[in-house]
Amino acid sequence: MPQRLTTADADFETRFEAFLAEKREAEPDVAGAVRSIIADVRARGDKAVIELTEKFDALALTPETVRVPAAEIEAAWAATPEKTREALQTAEARIRSHHARQLPKDDRYTDGLGVELGSRWTAVESVGLYVPGGTASYPSSVLMNAVPAKVAGVKRIAMAVPARAGELNPLVLAAAHLAGVDEIYRIGGAQAVAALAYGTETIAPVVKIVGPGNAYVAEAKRQVFGRVGIDMIAGPSEILVIADGGNDPDWIAADLLSQAEHDPSAQSILITDDAGFAEAAEAAVERQLKQLPREATARASWETHGAVILVSSMTEAPAIADRIAAEHLELAVEEPEGLLAKISNAGAIFLGRHTPEVIGDYVGGSNHVLPTSRSARFSSGLSVLDFVKRTSILKLGPEQLKALAPAAMELARVEGLDAHGRSVGIRVNL
Amino acid sequence: MPQRLTTADADFETRFEAFLAEKREAEPDVAGAVRSIIADVRARGDKAVIELTEKFDALALTPETVRVPAAEIEAAWAATPEKTREALQTAEARIRSHHARQLPKDDRYTDGLGVELGSRWTAVESVGLYVPGGTASYPSSVLMNAVPAKVAGVKRIAMAVPARAGELNPLVLAAAHLAGVDEIYRIGGAQAVAALAYGTETIAPVVKIVGPGNAYVAEAKRQVFGRVGIDMIAGPSEILVIADGGNDPDWIAADLLSQAEHDPSAQSILITDDAGFAEAAEAAVERQLKQLPREATARASWETHGAVILVSSMTEAPAIADRIAAEHLELAVEEPEGLLAKISNAGAIFLGRHTPEVIGDYVGGSNHVLPTSRSARFSSGLSVLDFVKRTSILKLGPEQLKALAPAAMELARVEGLDAHGRSVGIRVNL
Missing domain, CATH: 1.20.5.1300 (Single alpha-helices involved in coiled-coils or other helix-helix interfaces)
Structure with missing residues (x-):
């Protein structure tokens, strides 16, 4: 069962602190293994990458087949059903137009003394985009990472995606085609990160590496940081829903489950001021769980990490939300703007009863790569700013x-x- | 002697690549020691901090004396000579007015479909500012870190500065007073970083930690990252000067030495198209070195890491500068704007013959915390953006x-x- 916390209880503060301090994900110590892989790729280039791909992905490559040829990428796009293609195009266009507004403006001015000052923004020269293989190989993530880089003006985007036993998700290729990714390599794991960071005979090194991945990929990104830039290291997903009694419990239950189905380590939290609604929402979660193909995952997440927090009044909600600092925050209340103004820590905020978080995952236009594990207290979602850098100017x-x-x-x-x-x-x- | 590279030489590319790949700083493995210190501070709070301070800083503290009282800070300001106080005030005012222009603007708009989108910026709630002790305890660094945080709207700035055997640089206190730092603790090292990240009985935890420090401090920042945000891990300083034959060799030599005197690992590089000027500048460096109180440091830097690169034409300079991606770049030429437009990788660029980099260290207004070790390819200097975070809004x-x-x-x-x-x-x- 999810935890139930009530702000009116005497032990609320103690229990809430413990809840916030919970580690949801084991951090396997793969530092040594990753260090060897990186050293091997640096020393032996393609040879090492090919051997490691055979070992970990059961895929025999040659320097000629490491890169996915343009024809294969175009074919994947052409074979994509019309309806899916249109959905990808809708997403891409909306992400592009929203991110175009994030392009920072250069500033050059002369002060009262006659000193010229300035801030000039330029694009990072090249970017490596890591895309996981298997079931977590999401075309939407390709768009969310590649489109902001394109908008920033990055000249070269090189993608790495593992092809276990040769299998690549054709929709990942299709999304890469649509987003304008320049090169795709069928490699993954720490060896792919090392190849992107240091280069091999067939892969030119990049300046920055972004994108999600497993523990090996995350550790490899940590280890190559400095040689190249990296984006954040993403943890498991979270949603916090602040909902009053005026909601349909089934709608809110669906939203809670949309995060829970990602991963047993995902976390879904409901804050409400209505005890009856809390009960109804919990019951709806239970009903819907039984109908989900990913029931096991969603149930593990909900029962281990889920929580329902009952507040005495909605005025208590903002302070609690700021301490949770959720990746995704829904304000499912009649007048969400009032709450919005009082909350400052959240990756993305979804306002009102008709803005399920899932819209932001796909077609809202904002980015779905957002700070997890309470890091919204100090960091922001992926944006065009991650693909540019600023130079100060003085004259x-x-x-x-x-x-x-x-x-x-x-x-x-x-x-x-x-x-x-x-x-x-x-x-x-x- | 500094390295001499000539683009016209057949082995230039090989030698330049090797030069770029040089590691200028040993990275001592202090991970284990730092891990124990952090665990100790988490477990025992003030007790651990006090014991470690006695051990490493030869300073006996109590929970009552860990924090520097307001009266001591005010007294340091009052005792600062008028001329120094004015210099600090000039610097603070110029840093503040330049950084005020960096405050990002919120964006809220409705698109063609009627979807409301937005990006909202809010300040990080609290910041820990680390200031090194001893000779690297610079008042200018206090201003460069604290002023952008204040401009961003950070409500609480807590500073940690080690006081070896009880000694604190009064100018560091004075600068903190001027910048509006809220709390100062006389602790340092990994124990100070741990105390700021996790809190103790007397020190409330912060959300983000910034500021330079030794290998222990840098490793502690790496290890607490995630629990709190951190700024970049700074490496040794660098300057690249692109100078034509129209310069006074003594001016350029002085600029090269202004970085070299920081640290034996610092790096000063001259690019010129005039072989005679290169020789004259080298001779001037030699003359000036002998007059420097920090001759040993500056000489070690110049002779071990310094370089003079002779280009056949200034049109070769931008590509070389972009590969070096220097922290500081001076364009000491008659028409610097032409070169400026062709270079994109540099932390800060100083234009013309009358803009020595040192102006940017102190009173230019731009920040002196800049990306080192070629990281200007993918990162930017410290700014107001480091003290705010963005929330996406969808409705x-x-x-x-x-x-x-x-x-x-x-x-x-x-x-x-x-x-x-x-x-x-x-x-x-x-």
């Missing part, structure tokens, strides 16, 4: 240097940095 | 949900996520 003439020299030289002096002081002083005869 | 009414439902449900279907499909379908009777 002084002799007059401006003369004006600022005394302060700069004084600070250099008190910090004991004589060469710093000299590089200013030598220009202004101080 | 549909029944009409919009009906319009988007078919595409969302089709993608849920092909991804095999039935509960996803149901949470949309149940609302639109599909």
Whole structure:
């Protein structure tokens, strides 16, 4: 059964703290194994990648077949049923137009002293996109990662996707085609991350690697960080639904289960001020669970990590939501704007009774790569900003240097940095 | 002697690649030691912090003396000489006004379908600022880290600075006072990072930790990442100067040495198209080195990691600069805007003959916390963006949900996520 917490209970704070501190996912220690794989790929390039792919993915490749040929990608697109193609196109267009608004603007200006300052944004030169294999090989994730990179102006996107025993999800190829991915390699695991970071004879290295993956992929990303940039390391998915008694319990139950079905480590939480509604929603979850093809996964998630929090009044909800800092937050109440204004920690917020979180997974336009495990307290979802970097610009003439020299030289002096002081002083005869 | 590379030489590419791949800093393996310290602070709180401070900093604290009292901070400000105080105020005001322009704007709009979308930015609730002790205890770094956090709207800034044998740099306290730091603790090392991340009886935990530190501090930040956010892990400093023959060799030598004096691992690189100027600049470096109080440090840096790259024409410089991706880049040429437009990888760019990099260290207004070790290829200097996070907002009414439902449900279907499909379908009777 999911946990039941009631803010009016004397032990609420203790139990809520313990709930927040729960680790939902084991972190297997794969650091050593990953270190060897990366060293091997750095030393032996394609040879190592091919051997490791044979070993882990039961797939025999040659340097000629590592890369998926353009014809195979086009064929996957052509073979995609019309209805699916249209759904992908709807998603792609909406993601593109929303993300286009995120492009940061350069800023160049002259201040009162005549000093020119600026911030200039440029695209990361190349990006590696990791896509998991098997059942977690989602075309929607390809769009969510590749489209912001394209919008940012990244010139080269190289995708790696493992093809266990040769099998690739054709819809992943189709989505990559639609999003404009430039290269696709049928490799996965730590060896794919190493190949993207360091390059091999057939794969040119990239500057940044993004995308979800298993424990090996996550650890490999951690280890190559510095050599290349990486995105966040995503944990299991979460949803927090704040719902009043005016909701249909079946709708809210469906939303809670849409996260629970992802993973036994996923987490679904309901906050409500209506005890009767809480009971009705729990009953609806139980009914719907029985009809789900992924019942086992969803049930494990709901019964191990799920929670129903009963608040005495909705005014208590924002502070609790900020402490949970959920990846996804639904405000299923009549007037969601009031709650919205009081909550600041959440990856994405879905307003009102007609905005199920799933819309954001696919076709809302916003990104579905969002901060998990309470990291919405300090980080943001994937955006165009992850594919650009900012350069500061400073330009002084002799007059401006003369004006600022005394302060700069004084600070250099008190910090004991004589060469710093000299590089200013030598220009202004101080 | 610094390396000399000439693009016209047959072995240039090989030598330049090797130069780029050089590791300038040993990475001592302190992971185990740091893990124990963090576990100890989590388990025993103040007791552990106090014992570790006695052990590592030769300082006996009590829970009552861990925090620097307001009176001591105010006294440090009052005792700061007028000239230094004015220099700090100039720096603070310029940093503040430049960073105010970085505050991202919320975006809320309705698209053609009537779907409301948005991006909302909110400040991180609390920030821990680490400041090193000893000779690297720089007041300018306090301003560069604290001011952007204040501009972002961070409500609580808690600073940790080790006080070896009780000694604190009064200018660090003065800068903290000026910048509006809320709390200062006289602790350092991994124990300070652990205390900020997990909290103790006397130190409330923070949400994000920023600031430079030694290998223990850097490793502690890596290990607490996830529990809290962290900024980049900074490596040793770098400067790349692109200079034509029209410069005074002494000016450019002074700039090269201003980075070299930081650290034996620092790196100073000169690119020029004028062989005579290269020789003159090298000779000037040699002359100036002998006059530097920090000669040993600067000489070790220059002779071990320094380089002079002779290009056949300045048109070769941008591609080389992009591969170096320097933290600091000076364009000491007559018309720097032309070069600027062709270079995209650099933390900060300083234009023209009268903009020594040191101005950016102190009073330019831009931030001096910048990406090192070639990471300017994928990351940016510290800014207001490091102290805020973005929440996506989505709001549909029944009409919009009906319009988007078919595409969302089709993608849920092909991804095999039935509960996803149901949470949309149940609302639109599909």
